[in-house]
Amino acid sequence: MRKLSVLLLPVLVACTTTTGVVPIGQDTYMVGGSGKSPGGYSGAEVKAAAFREATQFCATQGKKMQVVNTNERDMSFGVNATAEVQFMCLAEGDHELGRPKLQRSADQVIQVVPSAQPPQAARGQSTDTYAELLKLEDLRKRGILNDAEFEAQKKKLLTTN
Incomplete structure (x- = not known):
């Protein structure tokens, strides 16, 4: 029984995987990730792992991480939890280093088309x-x-x- 529980333990432990740091522009990077577990997983947990990786990456360059954008999705039936963090690695005195200027992007865009009705x-x-x-x-x-x-x-x- 003890051997069985040791063998099942890795199956029951939650798993988060990330893309690693991907350059997307000058001093700008992205880390994406997904997570799954039998009990459910939140996008916030995946995003936290991505933040840790981003912070560590910038620290190895002697710079600070500045968030550019984030998004996340919680785990649902058949879909893993996902998250993405876009960030910059900036020097300590950089004028862009400060509070994140996060703006939520639209989920849907509605385009207004002029109608053919008379004035x-x-x-x-x-x-x-x-x-x-x-x-x-x-x-x-x-x-x-x-x-x-x-x-x-x-x-x-x-x-x-």
């Missing part, structure tokens, strides 16, 4: 035209306008709009 003024005119036609019809029904006068006013209204 607001033209739409207002068509609504006004309809209202005027209703008024003319009401005047005709009440006997204020006869059929000929109604048709003349209607034609005038429709040709001007």
Whole structure:
């Protein structure tokens, strides 16, 4: 039984793997990672491992780590937890070294496309035209306008709009 528990121990221990440090620009790097375990794993745990690796990498160069961007995703059914840290290694007196300027990027981008509808003024005119036609019809029904006068006013209204 003791041998069995020793053999199963590595299977039950959580596992985090990283990409290692990958250069993505001048003095700018990225560390990505994923993690899985039978009990679940959080993206924050993977991100923490990436931060440790990034900090250690910059320290070996005698520099400080400055975060540029981060993202993470927790473990879900069939998908490992993942995280990515983008960072710069900067000298102690560098003006960019300071508080991280993290900005969340959009998950979705919505592009507004101009519609083919007429301008607001033209739409207002068509609504006004309809209202005027209703008024003319009401005047005709009440006997204020006869059929000929109604048709003349209607034609005038429709040709001007």
